[in-house]
Amino acid sequence: MSARSGKRPRPGGPLDAAYAVGRLLNQLDWHLQQAWLLPASDCKEARRHAATVGDILTQLRLTLRQAMSGTVRERVHEVILGRCDHWATHFGSVGHSDEIYAQAALLRYELTQDSEIDPDAIRAEYWADALRSVKGFAPQLFEAVENVLDETSRLALGLGRCIDRGLRPREVHRYMSRKPAECCTSPSPDVDPWCLPEEAADKVADLTCTASPFLLRAVAPGTIPPEQGWLEEVLARWAELGLAVELPGPGDAPDGKPNGSASDQDRITFVEEVDRAAREGLAGLPVTPTHLGHRKIPPAERTKPMTLQKAAKLMGFGNCKDAAERLRAAIDGDTIRCESLGRQLHVFSKSDFPKTVWDKLSPDLGRGDRNSP
DSSP states (O other), X not given: OGGGGOOOOOTTOHHXXXXXXXXXXXXXXXXXXXXXXXXXXXXXXXXXXXXXXHHHHHHHHHHHTTTSOHHHHHHHHHHHHHHHHHHXXXXXXXXXXXXXXXXXXXXXXXXXXXXXXXXXXXXXXXXXXXXTTTTTHHHHHHHHHHTTSOHHHHHHHHHHHHHHTTTSOSOTHHHHTSOOTTOXXXXXXXXXXXXXXXXXXXXXHHIIIIISOOOOOOOOTTSSOOOTTHHHHHXXXXXXXXXXXXXXXXXXXXXXXXXXXXXXXXXXXXXXXHHHHHHHHHHTSOOOOTTXXXXXXXXXXXXXXXXXXXXXXXXXXXXXTTHHHHHHHHHHTTSSOEEESSSXXXXXXGGGSOGGGGGGTOSSOOHHHHTOO
16 A cells, blocks of 8 residues: 555645544544443543543534635534534533433343343443434534535545544444443452452442443444445545545455454554545545635735734634644635735635634734734
8 A cells, every 4th residue: 555655645635624524523423422321331431522522523623624615614613613512511411411310220220121132232222312312413514514515525525434434433322332241240450359358248249240230331443343344335435536546455454354353453553544545545636626716805805914824823723833734735725715925925815714803804903903913
C-alpha cells in the first residue's frame, strides 16, 4: 500500500474535511450511545463518554468550515449548536436518570426470571428501547451535512463513516449488551472472597452472583470485529470515488484470516493504514466544487486586510500552528473567499466568519481598534 510511505497529505482540503466529518459523526454515535446508557452500571465511564461527545461536536464545527461554502456554513453551524444544546439539556437530567435507572431495574427483574430467551437478546432489546429519545441524534446531523455537500464530498463523507466503522461498528448498544466471556465474580481484582470471614464471604457471593446480574458494559474501539462485508463496502466506495491508491484485499484484513486470532491492536493498525490511504487518495483528487466557483467579494462583505493567522483565529480554526495552513487549504479548495493584497495581507468575506466577530472585521475601524492585537 503506497500509504505506508509515512507521508501524510496536506490537511484541511474540502474533500479531506468531508471525509473527517464522516469519521467524526460515526464516533459521535458510538460515544453518545455509551454515555446515554452507562449510568446504569458506571457513572464515571458515562461522564467520560459524554465529555467526548462534547469534544466531537466542537471538532465538527471547526472541520465543517473547510468542507462547505459560507452560504450554507452558518445554517449547518446553527444545526450543530442546536444539537449541542439538546445534549447539554438532556444528558444527566432527571428524566434521563429516571429512565435509565427504571430500565435497569426492569432488566434486573427480567434476568432473574426463568426464561428460554437468550439474556444477551433481552439486554439488547431493553437498551435499544432506552435509546429512543437520542436515536436520531447523529443520523440527523449526518443528513444535514450530506444535504449541503457536492456529490464528490458526499462520497468522501460516506467513505469516512464507513472506514471508521472498522473500529466502531454501528449500533454499539448491541455489543454493550453482550456479557464478556471473562466475567469475574470477585468483588475486585485485589480481594479474594476465600480470604474473608465466612459471613462476609457469603455476602459477597450473594451480591455478585445473584443480586447484580450483568446489565451492560463499556466497549472500546477495536475490540469488536467489523461487521461482515465491511471491507468489501470500503472497496466499493473507494471505486466510486476513483481513488488511485491501492488497498489490501479482504484476505489481508485481520478478521479475514483463517485462524481468526486478530487482536484489538491488529484491527486498529489495519484501519489506520486504510485511513492514511484514503486521505492520500482524496488529496490526489481534483477539487471542483461547481456550486461555488471563483467569486469576487462584494464591497459590503469585504473585511479589513489581515494575516492568515489572524483570520484563522477569528474564523474559529484556533491558535495552533497548523491553523493558518488549514485556512490556506480551505482557500485553495474555494470554500473560503480570499483576495490577497500581497504576501502577508488578505481580504476575506464577512460571511465566512461567525457573526459574533463581525464587529472586528470592518475596514472602517476607529484608531483604537486598529491598534488592538
